[in-house]
Amino acid sequence: xxxxxxxxxxxxxxxxxxxxxxxxxxxxxxxxxxxxxxxxxxxxxxxxxxxxxxxxxxxxxxxxxxxxxxxxxxxxxxxxxxxxxxxxxxxxxxxxxxxxxxxxxxxxxxxxxx
Amino acid sequence: xxxxxxxxxxxxxxxxxxxxxxxxxxxxxxxxxxxxxxxxxxxxxxxxxxxxxxxxxxxxxxxxxxxxxxxxxxxxxxxxxxxxxxxxxxxxxxxxxxxxxxxxxxxxxxxx
Numbered sequence: 001x002x003x004x005x006x007x008x009x010x011x012x013x014x015x016x017x018x019x020x021x022x023x024x025x026x027x028x029x030x031x032x033x034x035x036x037x038x039x040x041x042x043x044x045x046x047x048x049x050x051x052x053x054x055x056x057x058x059x060x061x062x063x064x065x066x067x068x069x070x071x072x073x074x075x076x077x078x079x080x081x082x083x084x085x086x087x088x089x090x091x092x093x094x095x096x097x098x099x100x101x102x103x104x105x106x107x108x109x110x111x112x113x114x
Numbered sequence: 115x116x117x118x119x120x121x122x123x124x125x126x127x128x129x130x131x132x133x134x135x136x137x138x139x140x141x142x143x144x145x146x147x148x149x150x151x152x153x154x155x156x157x158x159x160x161x162x163x164x165x166x167x168x169x170x171x172x173x174x175x176x177x178x179x180x181x182x183x184x185x186x187x188x189x190x191x192x193x194x195x196x197x198x199x200x201x202x203x204x205x206x207x208x209x210x211x212x213x214x215x216x217x218x219x220x221x222x223x224x225x226x
Contacts, residue, residue, distance in 0.1 A: 056213050
């Protein structure tokens, strides 16, 4: 049973570019949440997707957008990259809303913006 | 705004010492509370969680946490740590709106 998988593992982009990160949830999970983890900090909630809709959003600008597909996989898109977007991006999946169900985390995508 | 504070940035203990990691949150309503652990080179994984009921919660690997509502705290404890407990520990709070807030984490180093 595969856990949460994310791709790519590492990514280097230039300021102003756009990036797409991908996540496949654990088998049987229908809810995907995305987090940004800066160095030395805890994960910060970006948004959560359930039934292909964004259900909850953290304090992130509109440059951060997402999508959930019918197979529950998800994408995180970031436009107009800034140096401050450099971080580890974590995907977590759960059976339902993140607050009531255990979240399983993926290994993350390390994004470096130069 | 809802926030989570972990007061210890880095804790260093010898094996067999007792552990207590502090976690305080700033939300007055009903909350769900979690402790996650990240071992070196591994993913974040759930140690224990509290939703309701007995405020003393037992998790994996001998860890436990106590919810004290009056103090807005959810401290993590272990009576006797092992070298293998070396990891980063994160407290997280959810107020029921699916917005999980994590603390900054506490790095635990256990010396053999």
